[in-house]
Amino acid sequence: MVTRYDCDVVVVGAGPGGSMAARYAAEGGMKVILLEKKAEIGAPLRCAEGVAKKWLAEVGITPDPKWIRADMKGAIIRSPSGYTFQLDESKAGSEVGYVLERHLFDKHLAELAAKAGAKIMMRVGVYGVIRENGKLVGVKAHTMDGDIEVYAKCVVAADGYESQVGRWAGMDTNVKMSDICSCIQYRMVNLDIANDYCEFIIGGDAPGGYIWVFPKGDGIANVGIGVMGTKCKHGADAKYYLDKYIAKTPGLAKGEIVEVVGGFVSTCPGLDETVDDNIILVGDAARVIDPITGGGICHACRTGMYAGKVLADCFKTGDFSKKALKPYDKMWRDRMEDKLYRNFMAKEKLATLDDETIDELIKLIMDSDIKEVNVYNLLKVIKEKFPKVVEGFEELI
């Protein structure tokens, strides 16, 4: 027995992107069903939990101490030979801000979607799309109470890095091998670290990526690594590199691990196509992630909001064709594409630098007078002294 549900929009995945899309579509008067595969929204964790502060207001989220675990004073960037560049609050700019509790943050966003009128269904594993006369009309899923079919005027694919819904619908969500970072993260306790500073370690300790230490107060932190498979000697065994770094780092070596999570991050500047007839891709599923930091929460929230708003507009005319959904594609590109492309180019160049050059770059930044530290300002300084590093995308800096 297959149970049938009918709605205006079915959203697959209750991460930040999915919940935001569900919320804004529901606010637009649409009947929305939000499906979550897992048994808990926001868990298991697949994230370093660091976010900037500025964008929250832009997407209609009010900061709440319930899901903010720690407020950062700044950031530390550490070079291979141990040169450190410390940024304090006044200078920390927009790249670092809060360290979240994702399991509470994600539930909060789902709650906002529910308050707007979205129906949330848990433990629902979507395994395919439904087509009628070639037209995409919904998704099929397994649930705790048997199989279901959810019919909708439009599908929002918010299924994260796995991005299978888009593929089932015939879209190309593939990412090049060199644009994939393999990640592992430990929640560690009993650490001797700066509790107010997010730390980033770049260079050979994390080939093609970086190691992060994002504190959560009281000597607790998310300690993780992202590496490029194509830059690692023996495959992307991220665990090998992270264990090695922890063992040689005094403040971390005596800590204990209380949680282990794996995950992947795409580092391309977004898919070429993020809409098709009756489907929108948001967040990680659309590969809209900052290619240099790997940060995706704000991108997921923005794309989710844009998707919900465009869907609400389409609801007025009843047209959910690719052409009608195109404004969504334009909205996120107008807001983010230049920056994504610039950071993508920077990532490509930085991944080719040896440790000596990275040391030089950090020393250069240490001596510079950067008022607000973000990727843009760092690249500006690098452009002056190491023009070769920014060759090919100077016009974006």
Added chain:
Amino acid sequence: MKVNYNRCLHCGGCVGSCPQNAIYLNDYILEFDNDLCNGCGRCIKLCPVAALSKEA
């Protein structure tokens, strides 16, 4: 494909990285569609905990 479940973290990274869409994560079990898999080895190279290997 062989999965070492002593190492696998069920992160689903291999699922999203497979250019053939040949891998499924059903709860805690990875399923490989051998008809679709072309043996490119990308999942093996990318696994963050080296949990995958070719069948012996």
